[in-house]
Amino acid sequence: MMTDSVELTGNDFTEDKYARLRLITWWDQERLRDATIMVVGAGAIGNELIKDISLLGVGNILIVDMDVIENSNLTRSVLFRAKDVGRPKAEVAAERAMEMNPDIKAKALSLNVINDIGLGVFRRVNLVLGGLDNREARLAINQACYKVNKPWVDGSIEILNGFARVFTPPDGACYECTMTETDWKLINKRKSCALLTHEQMVEGKIPTTPTSSAIIAGIQVQEMLKLLHSDRGLPTLAGKCYVFNGITHDSYIAEYQRKPDCMSHDTYSNINEMPWSVHSFTLGEIVNAVKADMGEEAVVDFDRDFASVAVCSCGECKELFTPVHRLRAESVICPNCGIAMNFELFHSLDGAEVFLDKTVGEIGVPPLHILSGRVGTTSKYYEFSADEPEIFSDFSGGGQHQ
Ligand SMILES: [Zn+2]
Ligand SMILES: [Zn+2]
Incomplete structure (x- = not known):
């Protein structure tokens, strides 16, 4: 009978990979x-x-x-x-x-x-x-x-x-x-x-x-x-x-010294996980949901500026709907005049906008983002939690909360 056992003299190859850690x-x-x-x-x-x-x-x-x-x-x-x-x-x-x-x-x-x-x-x-x-x-x-x-x-x-x-x-x-x-x-x-x-x-x-x-x-x-x-x-x-x-x-x-007047110390409290996806929820639906939750006077705030439309003195008008940071020079050049058009910005919605049929994703809000609803100085935070699998489905626990 053949035995093919391997002698592991001095070396233990079966040791747990993380043993030394x-x-x-x-x-x-x-x-x-x-x-x-x-x-x-x-x-x-x-x-x-x-x-x-x-x-x-x-x-x-x-x-x-x-x-x-x-x-x-x-x-x-x-x-x-x-x-x-x-x-x-x-x-x-x-x-x-x-x-x-x-x-x-x-x-x-x-x-x-x-x-x-x-x-x-x-x-x-x-x-x-x-x-x-x-x-x-x-x-x-x-x-x-x-x-x-x-x-x-x-x-x-x-x-x-x-x-x-x-x-x-x-x-x-x-x-x-x-x-x-x-x-x-x-x-x-x-x-x-x-x-x-x-x-x-x-x-x-x-x-x-x-x-x-x-x-x-x-x-x-x-x-x-x-x-x-x-x-x-x-x-x-x-x-x-x-x-x-x-x-x-x-x-x-x-x-480092903490600066009391620093603008970056904002921490969101009690974030509401909503069954919303940026890919399917429209701006109008967001406004309605936030008003239903916080009252008619509530507005939706974004944490960044978006460009809506570019207009030229010649009458040319072009839809942009993108975060300002993503705007490129060529996208606001008037096709008729060859000069830079003026563009309009927004960072909140009150429900009177004419573009509320666009989805949140279409204007460049990223998946799983958090928006705020505001009445006066009171804010509430809403997360597009339905987007979670898009980022975390491969992971064990699928994006558990820490
Ligand atoms: Zn700071
Ligand atoms: Zn023009």
């Missing part, structure tokens, strides 16, 4: 398995973030990035190969994450975080990791995270240097609190010429290396681990910044 006294692997983490940006830092959290067994990962892979990404992105050039970064990153660790689920959202990610998505994740290269996206994440009370961990690199910082609503300094006059000037300059092409919108390309991104992403993920184990009493970088100087290898911690 479980040795950490405060570690809870099941907590990582059950966690849902949103990574915004799949560039140099994002690749490192996704690599780390996949290896660690974070069970549900949402990857948000609207760009495609270019040749120059290959020197700084562990998840991308030459054959991937031209494919969406988020999609490739999600595939590689699940290949590295088949225990996890990663979902790609090839979208712009500024317009396209509903607040209900933020509400259903444990925290957000940022791998971004521009202030506007950071500001958008910061405001969303404060509205639904979720921590976020920002990372930034330049050549050999970098920093990592943590923002934990509703307390402490937020990203906007850290912004200097120069930061605002740069943002406002971009806003004042709001109608730029996508190429112009992208801030000047920053020289980066895979070494600094690995260092900074490593710090961010360690902060994530501490935040997920918040009951263990580990100190975090909340309201602080870890500054790394890669020339001298000096590092230090800077502390």
Whole structure:
């Protein structure tokens, strides 16, 4: 009789994959398995973030990035190969994450975080990791995270240097609190010429290396681990910044002050989950539902400006119905005169509008978003909860509330 038993001298190949992590006294692997983490940006830092959290067994990962892979990404992105050039970064990153660790689920959202990610998505994740290269996206994440009370961990690199910082609503300094006059000037300059092409919108390309991104992403993920184990009493970088100087290898911690007049500290209380979808519910139905709930004088407020129509002095009129941030110069040029038309904006509805037959999604409100109803200074919040499966159906728990 043949025996083909294998001698495992000294090596135990059957050891649980996470055994060495479980040795950490405060570690809870099941907590990582059950966690849902949103990574915004799949560039140099994002690749490192996704690599780390996949290896660690974070069970549900949402990857948000609207760009495609270019040749120059290959020197700084562990998840991308030459054959991937031209494919969406988020999609490739999600595939590689699940290949590295088949225990996890990663979902790609090839979208712009500024317009396209509903607040209900933020509400259903444990925290957000940022791998971004521009202030506007950071500001958008910061405001969303404060509205639904979720921590976020920002990372930034330049050549050999970098920093990592943590923002934990509703307390402490937020990203906007850290912004200097120069930061605002740069943002406002971009806003004042709001109608730029996508190429112009992208801030000047920053020289980066895979070494600094690995260092900074490593710090961010360690902060994530501490935040997920918040009951263990580990100190975090909340309201602080870890500054790394890669020339001298000096590092230090800077502390931020919370600004009392900061505009980003708005936190939504008692959000109502409605059986509504942005794809089928019309603006008129929303207005009626909110009035039925709050009274005839109630108005519906959006958290962003939308462009309705563009009009020209020659009489030309064109429907836009898009978030202002998404408007492009070419879309408001008068076909007759070749000059820029004036366009009308709205950010609330009182029921008298002529375009109430449009669905909420048609004007560019993202799935699972949250709108507010307001009477005077009293607000109530309504979530398009029927959109949940669109984002979370692949995940275990399907987007459980934290
Ligand atoms: Zn602030
Ligand atoms: Zn005209």
